Amino acid sequence: MRKLMVLLLVVSSMMLSACTWFESANQTVQYADSAQEHIHRLTDFAEQAPQMIQDAATNPETKRQLEERLVALKEDIEQFNLMDAPAMAKDLHQQIIEKNQVLLQEINDALVNGHLALDQLQNSPILQTITDITGLLNRIENLGL
Incomplete structure (x- = not known):
């Protein structure tokens, strides 16, 4: 009887550690997916910007759209x-945060008083x-593997 209880205890412990491992792996995959989506949004902006x-220099509607994209990008970075x-x-997340902080400052420099300063954006290292x-x-x- 005692052997059976020890065996049950060992099996239970193994199952709990396996569940913890799977949960950790799942969190890592979810993080990798979120980080990839974040970077793809940045890349999309960089391609279109x-x-x-x-166009924004001569078209007020495009300037408005660009301003909206920058504000949305700023919110995405903050989130x-x-x-x-x-x-x-x-460690990887910290590196992204550090680069995001630089990007946030550059966006803030281009959004003077909440409005796009096109000359600031043109001269900015955002891209x-x-x-x-x-x-x-x-x-x-590689995290998602």
């Missing part, structure tokens, strides 16, 4: 920075900063 910036990363991704963040995509993709 040069043409939008050029991403608040995420809790799983232990496996803590290069996004490229720097995009460089972390391979590491993020």
Whole structure:
């Protein structure tokens, strides 16, 4: 009887540790998916921004749309920075946050008093900063494995 109880205890412990491992793996995959989505939104903006910036100089509607995209991007960055990363991704998440902070400052510089200052955006390193963040995509993709 005693052997049976010990065996049940051992099996229960193994099942609990397996559940914890699966939960941790699931959190890591969810984080990787969220981080990839974040970077894809940044990449989409970086691909469309040069043409939008050029058009915004002569088209007030495009300027308004560009301003809205920057505000939405800023909100997305702020939300991403608040995420809790799983232990496996803590260092990577911190690197993204640091680059996001730089990007937030650049966006804030381009949004003077809440409105797009086109000359500030044209002279800003926003697109290069996004490229720097995009460089972390391979590491993020490896988390989801």
